[in-house]
Amino acid sequence: MEVAAAKLIGAGIACVGLVGAGIGIGNVFGSYLAGALRNPGAAASQTTNLLLGFALCEATGLFGLVIALLILFAF
Amino acid sequence: MNLNPMEQFAVKPLIAEPLFALGGHPIYFTNQALLMIIVVIASSLFLTLAVKPGALVPSRAQSMAELSYEFVGNMIHSATGEDGLRFFPFVFTIFMFVLCCNFFGMIPGSFTVTSQIAVTLALALLVILTVIVTGFVKHGLGFLRLFVPKAPFGLLLLLVPIEVISFFTRPLSLSVRLFANMLAGHTMLAVFGGFVVALGAAGGILSVLSLGPMLLIIAILLLELLVAFLQAYVFAILTCIYLNEALHLHDHH
Numbered sequence: 001m002e003v004a005a006a007k008l009i010g011a012g013i014a015c016v017g018l019v020g021a022g023i024g025i026g027n028v029f030g031s032y033l034a035g036a037l038r039n040p041g042a043a044a045s046q047t048t049n050l051l052l053g054f055a056l057c058e059a060t061g062l063f064g065l066v067i068a069l070l071i072l073f074a075f
Numbered sequence: 076m077n078l079n080p081m082e083q084f085a086v087k088p089l090i091a092e093p094l095f096a097l098g099g100h101p102i103y104f105t106n107q108a109l110l111m112i113i114v115v116i117a118s119s120l121f122l123t124l125a126v127k128p129g130a131l132v133p134s135r136a137q138s139m140a141e142l143s144y145e146f147v148g149n150m151i152h153s154a155t156g157e158d159g160l161r162f163f164p165f166v167f168t169i170f171m172f173v174l175c176c177n178f179f180g181m182i183p184g185s186f187t188v189t190s191q192i193a194v195t196l197a198l199a200l201l202v203i204l205t206v207i208v209t210g211f212v213k214h215g216l217g218f219l220r221l222f223v224p225k226a227p228f229g230l231l232l233l234l235v236p237i238e239v240i241s242f243f244t245r246p247l248s249l250s251v252r253l254f255a256n257m258l259a260g261h262t263m264l265a266v267f268g269g270f271v272v273a274l275g276a277a278g279g280i281l282s283v284l285s286l287g288p289m290l291l292i293i294a295i296l297l298l299e300l301l302v303a304f305l306q307a308y309v310f311a312i313l314t315c316i317y318l319n320e321a322l323h324l325h326d327h328h
Contacts, residue, residue: 056248062256063248065259
């Protein structure tokens, strides 16, 4: 019984990693907008970097979600 | 009524008998296989039939097909340069497959192929193997310079392991990103759908309140359509960026 409860709590704690992903994604898009409004001419050429930053940032947060799923379903 | 939000991700055999056995392991024809076949047939039929007239002033279907072609072409050209265009068929196939799987998954009652880690991991491994083979074919053993950036020797002791680790976590992050986005989005839709059903069945004033989550589902559905496109785009552009590194190492094209 305690093991089942600990698993659920652990999975919940592992999802806290997504907080960092949220902050990071906000930072990526916020910085892009700030830069794009200062220099709109260069904005279009940076969309690749924008999406790359977004994707890398999101992936690190999603590892936390994977750990949560592993705790719930694999152990 | 079953309100389990994870129910929709269950892979079920559609034919009770296994098709054949592979190394003693029975292979079934599942709902996932059916959806993948539908996606491949539908997207190839659409792309071939839409451009068949070849009209100078394109119809709606023809301009959609041409738009997707130009979109991927520009993406590859901007990310990898001229010689990356050799990989156009590869990247275009991956992009259209992931995009159509995501969109077919949005149809209520269907099955999201890309919410299975087995599918996304297979796609990601295909991409990484292509990158490694391309790199070794083009540069020979010089491809290993990818792991050695220009830096003083003391820093290299730290940088080389980091580069190696970051290279080998790529298939993992590429597959997990697509899988987790699809899984989380569809779970969220199912959870809010459960709210509507539970409130609607409660009766009285609560039934009226069920309109709230109903409207929210519509908003989330629109967001999910954006995510479905964005994840296919991210998957394709990361493929291009990895191919660019294999083709040009650290030099800028």
